[in-house]
Amino acid sequence: MYQDPALPALPDSTLPAFRFPFTSGEGAFSTEQLGEKPHLLIVFTPEDCSVCFSEIPFWERLQATFGDRVNVVGIVSGHPAEKSTAFLKRRKINIPVAVDPEGRMLDFLQLRNTGLTPVKVFVDPSGRVWHVARTTYANALAQLRYARALHTLLGQSETRDRRYRARLPE
Numbered sequence: 001m002y003q004d005p006a007l008p009a010l011p012d013s014t015l016p017a018f019r020f021p022f023t024s025g026e027g028a029f030s031t032e033q034l035g036e037k038p039h040l041l042i043v044f045t046p047e048d049c050s051v052c053f054s055e056i057p058f059w060e061r062l063q064a065t066f067g068d069r070v071n072v073v074g075i076v077s078g079h080p081a082e083k084s085t086a087f088l089k090r091r092k093i094n095i096p097v098a099v100d101p102e103g104r105m106l107d108f109l110q111l112r113n114t115g116l117t118p119v120k121v122f123v124d125p126s127g128r129v130w131h132v133a134r135t136t137y138a139n140a141l142a143q144l145r146y147a148r149a150l151h152t153l154l155g156q157s158e159t160r161d162r163r164y165r166a167r168l169p170e
Helices: 051-056 056-066 081-089 106-110 141-152
Strands: 020-022 026-029 039-044 071-077 098-099 120-123 130-135
Touching: 026 039, 039 056, 051 056, 056 071, 056 141, 071 106, 081 098, 098 106, 120 141, 130 141
Parallel strands: 039 071, 071 098
Antiparallel strands: 020 026, 020 098, 039 120, 120 130
């Protein structure tokens, strides 16, 4: 497992069992649904995370680029469900977002009250964590590196996607 050295070390590399309702009100996301594809979980805290919202277009590009091989799911962690859902309805996010009001994901990642969100957690279908990385701060080069890391995790050559190449600094 790779983990960003700036993040706290995880004592266990397997996700705990969970069931979080989607903000759409339709169904829930749970460990039982990990299925056959890996998942990229983006854990964030919306009310106090301006970086999270500057990174939304990147999350959507990850979904567009890797969506046939990876399920991309946002998880709002550590905020009341009603407050988070109302807040997110004012934003347009084109990936599924689930709500973890008790902050179980923040606790698992040891990120409660650290200010280190958003965090991208790449897990295999069994729930084993493969890769943990913090925000890319809407930095084109950091985003390209992250996209390349996903290609590597998926056992493919690095990205040649023009959406990423076009955003690199000259």
